[in-house]
Amino acid sequence: xxxxxxxxxxxxxxxxxxxVIPSNISFVLGDSINSFYSKAxxxxxxxxxxxxxxxxxxSGSKITFVFGYEENIIKTSFIVDFTExxxxxxSGQLSGKLVIYLIHESFALSExxxxxxxxxxxxxxxxxxxxxxxxxxxxxxxxxxFDRLYRPFMNEKETIEKILLPNxxxxxxxxxxxxxxxxxxxxxTYKSFSGMVALEPSYSLIQNLTDDLENYYLxxxxxxxxxEKLESVKDHIVYDLSYFDNKSxxxxxxxxxxxxxxxxxxxxxxxxxxxxxYFMNIENFDYLDRDKAHIYNLQKDSLLPDKLIVSxxxxxxxxxxxxxxxxxxxGKNDVSYSYSKKYLxxxxxxxxxxxxxxxxxxxxxxxPFPEFPANSTIEKGVY
Amino acid sequence: MIKLxxxxxxxxxxxxxxxxxxxxxxxxxxxxxxxxxxxPKMTVYNDVNFIPKIDSFLYLExxxxxxTFTYLDSVDYILNNYRYKEIKEILDEIDEVxxxxxPDPDFKINPNGFIExxxxxxxxxxxxxxxxxxxxxxxxxxxxxxxxxxxxxxxxENKIEMKNLKSFTIDGSAETNLSLDIENGxxxxxxxxxxxxxxxxxxxxxxxxxxxxxxxxxxxxLDTLLTHTHPFxxxxxxxxxxxxTEISPALTPLDPTTIESDQVTLT
Numbered sequence: 001x002x003x004x005x006x007x008x009x010x011x012x013x014x015x016x017x018x019x020v021i022p023s024n025i026s027f028v029l030g031d032s033i034n035s036f037y038s039k040a041x042x043x044x045x046x047x048x049x050x051x052x053x054x055x056x057x058x059s060g061s062k063i064t065f066v067f068g069y070e071e072n073i074i075k076t077s078f079i080v081d082f083t084e085x086x087x088x089x090x091s092g093q094l095s096g097k098l099v100i101y102l103i104h105e106s107f108a109l110s111e112x113x114x115x116x117x118x119x120x121x122x123x124x125x126x127x128x129x130x131x132x133x134x135x136x137x138x139x140x141x142x143x144x145x146f147d148r149l150y151r152p153f154m155n156e157k158e159t160i161e162k163i164l165l166p167n168x169x170x171x172x173x174x175x176x177x178x179x180x181x182x183x184x185x186x187x188x189t190y191k192s193f194s195g196m197v198a199l200e201p202s203y204s205l206i207q208n209l210t211d212d213l214e215n216y217y218l219x220x221x222x223x224x225x226x227x228e229k230l231e232s233v234k235d236h237i238v239y240d241l242s243y244f245d246n247k248s249x250x251x252x253x254x255x256x257x258x259x260x261x262x263x264x265x266x267x268x269x270x271x272x273x274x275x276x277x278y279f280m281n282i283e284n285f286d287y288l289d290r291d292k293a294h295i296y297n298l299q300k301d302s303l304l305p306d307k308l309i310v311s312x313x314x315x316x317x318x319x320x321x322x323x324x325x326x327x328x329x330x331g332k333n334d335v336s337y338s339y340s341k342k343y344l345x346x347x348x349x350x351x352x353x354x355x356x357x358x359x360x361x362x363x364x365x366x367x368p369f370p371e372f373p374a375n376s377t378i379e380k381g382v383y
Numbered sequence: 384m385i386k387l388x389x390x391x392x393x394x395x396x397x398x399x400x401x402x403x404x405x406x407x408x409x410x411x412x413x414x415x416x417x418x419x420x421x422x423p424k425m426t427v428y429n430d431v432n433f434i435p436k437i438d439s440f441l442y443l444e445x446x447x448x449x450x451t452f453t454y455l456d457s458v459d460y461i462l463n464n465y466r467y468k469e470i471k472e473i474l475d476e477i478d479e480v481x482x483x484x485x486p487d488p489d490f491k492i493n494p495n496g497f498i499e500x501x502x503x504x505x506x507x508x509x510x511x512x513x514x515x516x517x518x519x520x521x522x523x524x525x526x527x528x529x530x531x532x533x534x535x536x537x538x539x540e541n542k543i544e545m546k547n548l549k550s551f552t553i554d555g556s557a558e559t560n561l562s563l564d565i566e567n568g569x570x571x572x573x574x575x576x577x578x579x580x581x582x583x584x585x586x587x588x589x590x591x592x593x594x595x596x597x598x599x600x601x602x603x604x605l606d607t608l609l610t611h612t613h614p615f616x617x618x619x620x621x622x623x624x625x626x627x628t629e630i631s632p633a634l635t636p637l638d639p640t641t642i643e644s645d646q647v648t649l650t
Contacts, residue, residue: 114409114410114411114412114413115413116413116417116418146450148417148419149448149449149450150409150410150419150449150450152406152409152410152449153408153409162447162448162449163448163449166448167448167450290448290450294448
C-alpha cells in the first residue's frame with residue numbers, strides 16, 4: 001500500500017510485505033493503562049476467501065504495521081490471538097469479513113518460569129523479561145518488609161498482575177495502586193496512579209481551532225460524569241482501613257487517602273450509606289505495608305470515574321499514561337470549568353478506516369479528581 | 384491456596400517455629416537459599432508446638448500473591464493416613480477400654496507415638512504412651528493408670544486401689560517419708576513424730592489381734608512411772624560394755640492429769 005495521501009499504511013505478515021487493497025482493510029492499534037499488552041484488531045473484507053484459504057492469519061502469526069501521518073510514523077508488531085469471520089458474502093464459499101484479534105508481539109516471547117525475586121517490585125520488573133523494551137518508565141517502589149517475592153511458574157504478565165502490582169507502594173508519590181502496561185510504541189510503564197496523574201500535561205487540546213496535530217480534537221463523543229454504578233462504589237470503595245494490633249489488642253483505623261482524594265467530592269460520598277470501612281485480618285504485622293498495597297490495588301478500577309471519549313486526527317504520540325488538558329465550552333461560548341481540566345489518557349486507539357482512507361485517534365480521557373462544585377481555576381496549560 | 388511442600392530446613396534462625404519449604408511443582412528448581420520460610424499457624428486454644436521433620440511432606444497455605452506461607456503445626460495432611468486399625472490393635476489389648484469400634488472413636492497420634500483417644504459413644508477417653516503405660520477415664524469418673532508390667536492404680540469413688548506394686552513411698556521431704564517395701568515386707572517411717580491410732584478397737588501385731596493400744600502392758604508401764612521416785616540403773620547403749628554402769632537421776636513423779644485422753648486411753 002505505502003502512501004495514501006499523507007498517511008503511511010503498510011502491513012507485513014510473518015516478515016513479508018503484503019499487498020492488500022486499502023479500502024478492504026481497517027485496523028485499530030490501541031493501548032490502555034488497564035491492559036498489560038497493547039492490542040490491535042485488523043479487519044479484512046476477504047471477498048474471495050483467500051485470507052482464510054491461505055491460513056496466514058492462524059494464531060501465532062506475526063503482523064507488523066507501519067502506520068502514521070506525515071512524519072509521525074510507527075512500526076509495531078503483533079501476534080494473532082484469534083480470528084473470526086463475519087457476514088459471509090457468498091453462500092457455500094469461503095468469504096466474508098475476516099476479523100483478526102492481535103496482541104503485542106512481546107506476548108509471544110513470554111515464558112512461564114519459577115524464580116525468587118527481590119523485595120522491591122520496581123527493581124524486579126525489568127529483570128522479569130528475557131527481552132528489552134524500546135523505553136521504560138518505572139516508578140520506584142518501597143522495599144517490602146519481608147525478604148523476597150516469588151514468581152511461581154508464572155509468565156511475566158501473571159507475575160506482574162498477581163505478585164508485583166499488589167505489593168507495590170510508591171516510595172515517592174502518595175500511596176495508590178500501580179499500573180503496568182506496554183504501549184503501541186513498545187514502552188513499558190510501571191507507575192502508580194498518583195505518579196501518573198502528577199505528570200505535567202504532554203498536550204493541550206482545544207476543539208478544531210488549529211491544524212497543529214498536537215493541539216486539537218475533533219469531537220467529544222461522550223461525556224461520562226460518573227461511570228461507576230453507585231452500588232458498586234458503595235460496596236467497594238474503601239474509606240477507612242481498620243485492623244487489630246495483635247500485640248496491643250487495639251483496633252487501629254487509618255484513612256485510605258487515595259479514596260478520599262479521588263472520590264471524596266462526589267455527592268454519594270457525602271451520605272452515610274456510602275461509608276465502607278474495610279477491616280483487615282492481619283496475621284503478621286511484617287506484612288502490613290503489603291496488605292495496604294493490596295487495598296489500593298483492589299480499588300484501581302474505581303479511581304477514574306469521570307471520562308471523556310474524544311476523537312482527534314491521527315496522532316500516534318498520544319499513548320496511555322500521559323496527561324493532557326482539554327478546553328471545552330458550554331452555553332454561549334463560556335469555558336466549562338467542570339470539564340476544562342487535566343485528564344489522564346486511560347486508553348488510546350489509533351484507527352485506520354479503509355473505507356474512507358482516513359486515520360484518526362480516539363482517546364478515553366479520565367479525570368482524576370473532580371470537584372463539586374467545579375472550581376473556577378483553569379488548569380495550568382488550558383488556555 | 385493449599386499446596387504440597389517438602390520440609391528442607393527446620394533450624395529457624397529466628398526461632399519462631401518456621402520451616403523452610405520447597406513447594407511442588409513451582410519451586411522444584413529453586414536453590415535452597417531462595418526457598419521461603421513458612422510460619423506455623425496455630426490457635427490460642429490448641430497451643431500445640433510441633434516442628435515437622437526434615438524431608439517430610441506437608442500442605443502449606445499460601446496467599447494468592449505468594450508472600451505468606453503458613454503450615455498447620457499440629458497436622459500433617461497426608462492422604463491415606465487414617466490409622467484406625469493400627470490404633471485399635473493397641474487399644475484392644477487394654478482391658479479397661481471397653482470399646483473402640485469404628486467410627487465411634489476419635490484419636491490423635493503424636494509424633495512420638497503417644498495416643499490420645501475419645502470414644503464419642505461411651506465417652507471413654509484416655510492416653511497410651513509408647514512405653515505401654517496408659518490412662519483410661521470412664522464416663523462415671525473412674526480412671527486407671529496402668530502399665531501391665533509395672534503397676535496398676537485404680538481411682539474410683541472414695542477408693543484408691545493399687546496392685547502389682549513392689550514398693551510404695553510417700554516422700555514428704557528429705558527427713559520425713561513413709562516407705563512400704565512390699566517385696567521385702569518392710570514398713571519404714573522416717574521423721575514421723577506422732578503415730579496416732581484414733582478410735583481404734585483392735586491393732587494387730589505379730590499376727591495376733593490385741594486389745595486396743597495394748598491397754599494392760601501400757602498401764603503397767605505408766606503405773607511404774609507414776610510410783611518410781613528412786614534412781615535406777617540402766618545399761619547405756621544397745622550393747623553395754625562390761626562394768627560400765629551409770630546412775631540416772633531421780634525421776635520426777637508423773638502427774639496423771641497431764642496425760643490427755645486423746646493420746647492414751649487408760650480406761
